[in-house]
Amino acid sequence: MPxxxxxxxxAAKKTAPPVSATASVSVATPVPTKKPAEPITKSYRDxxxxxxxxxxxxxxxxxxxTIYYEYDTLGNPVKIRVYDKNGKPMED
Numbered sequence: 001m002p003x004x005x006x007x008x009x010x011a012a013k014k015t016a017p018p019v020s021a022t023a024s025v026s027v028a029t030p031v032p033t034k035k036p037a038e039p040i041t042k043s044y045r046d047x048x049x050x051x052x053x054x055x056x057x058x059x060x061x062x063x064x065x066t067i068y069y070e071y072d073t074l075g076n077p078v079k080i081r082v083y084d085k086n087g088k089p090m091e092d
Contacts (some may be wrong), residue, residue, distance in 0.1 A: 039064070048075055065090075 040061070044053040048071075056065040062084050070079040082090040 046071075048077055050077075 039059055040057040042055045042057075043051050046052050050071050051069055053069070054067045055063060056067075058064045065085065066083045066087075067075055068081040068083075070080075070081075072078050084090050
């Protein structure tokens with residue numbers, strides 16, 4: 001008859017370490033970052049859907065350039081006038 005093996009000692013019960021009532025939790029507060037403003041372009045259209053004017057603004061909201069478009073009776077662009085931020089016509 002085989003001899004019985006001795007049994008292993010009972011496993012120790014695991015418990016969580018005690019939590020102090022004055023324990024503090026550190027939470028990182030995100031630092032807000034300002035996203036740089038992007039340039040803005042506004043378009044104006046006539047009743048046929050043709051763009052007649054475009055205004056371009058810089059990131060600070062200042063007018064940078066204005067473009068005027070003129071069309072013939074068929075809707076083909078025939079003239080484009082470009083002006084800088086001071087209203088001075090820009091040469092090609």
